[in-house]
Amino acid sequence: MEQLLFWKAVVCGGVFVVLFAAERLARAAPAPESSARLFRNFGLWLIVLLASPLIVAPITAFGANHLIWARDPALAAGMIGVAVLIIDIILLDLWTYWLHRAYHRVPVMWRLHEVHHRDEFLDTTSAVRFHLGEVVLSAVLRLIPITVLATPLTTVIIFEAVILASALFHHSNVKLPRGIERWLSYVVVTPSIHWVHHHAVRADTNANYAAFLSVWDRVFGSRSKTRRMPDMKIGAEGIEDLSFSGLLLAPMMRKPS
Numbered sequence: 001m002e003q004l005l006f007w008k009a010v011v012c013g014g015v016f017v018v019l020f021a022a023e024r025l026a027r028a029a030p031a032p033e034s035s036a037r038l039f040r041n042f043g044l045w046l047i048v049l050l051a052s053p054l055i056v057a058p059i060t061a062f063g064a065n066h067l068i069w070a071r072d073p074a075l076a077a078g079m080i081g082v083a084v085l086i087i088d089i090i091l092l093d094l095w096t097y098w099l100h101r102a103y104h105r106v107p108v109m110w111r112l113h114e115v116h117h118r119d120e121f122l123d124t125t126s127a128v129r130f131h132l133g134e135v136v137l138s139a140v141l142r143l144i145p146i147t148v149l150a151t152p153l154t155t156v157i158i159f160e161a162v163i164l165a166s167a168l169f170h171h172s173n174v175k176l177p178r179g180i181e182r183w184l185s186y187v188v189v190t191p192s193i194h195w196v197h198h199h200a201v202r203a204d205t206n207a208n209y210a211a212f213l214s215v216w217d218r219v220f221g222s223r224s225k226t227r228r229m230p231d232m233k234i235g236a237e238g239i240e241d242l243s244f245s246g247l248l249l250a251p252m253m254r255k256p257s
């Protein structure tokens with residue numbers, strides 16, 4: 001397990017470094033260099049990184065140790081094991097899609113998720129800009145699919161790596177060849193899809209919820225017709241970004257809208 005966590009950190013750290021550098025060499029949209037914004041995003045990430053081993057990881061481990069049924073060990077062996085792993089990742093991705101919809105539709109959940117959407121520009125650092133409350137709530141709610149599906153802990157860790165790498169990619173400001181991005185978008189969520197989710201227009205913010213596989217928005221009718229433009233206003237309609245301390249306190253201060 002420690003080895004898997006090590007490789008998760010190496011792979012996601014590598015993806016972060018490569019994309020962070022690439023989006024500064026080849027930008028898709030003009031980037032306002034704001035050290036204050038980077039401080040806010042990295043600050044929120046640091047809190048999550050420090051709290052995860054103490055709060056988030058134990059929640060997931062608790063779920064993995066309290067499954068409501070046990071899988072046949074044969075399901076984890078050989079090619080069958082690979083097929084089951086892929087199905088598990090697809091199902092957890094489906095869960096993540098509906099959880100993201102809930103964060104937008106349930107006012108008390110939006111209070112937490114709004115911290116992510118207040119970012120007024122997007123790059124790889126936006127992918128790690130989440131309020132600790134949202135990360136903890138997501139871990140608690142994820143106990144539902146983990147216990148119902150009897151998902152192995154190793155699969156959850158692999159899924160977390162997939163989702164983080166995907167989030168780093170689809171928030172990034174890397175300029176990709178249009179043809180490659182278009183083909184990728186048929187399978188996975190690309191920046192052209194997810195940037196529209198951060199368009200400061202409520203109809204677009206409440207669309208394009210998919211986190212890894214792009215198919216869910218088409219299946220469940222939540223794909224926006226808006227095309228990403230380099231100069232589109234990023235943020236949440238009607239609200240502005242806050243200071244670091246303001247972001248930490250925002251979920252407790254605002255009334256649900």
Ligand SMILES: [Zn+2]
Nearest residue numbers: 100104113197
């Ligand atoms: Zn969202």
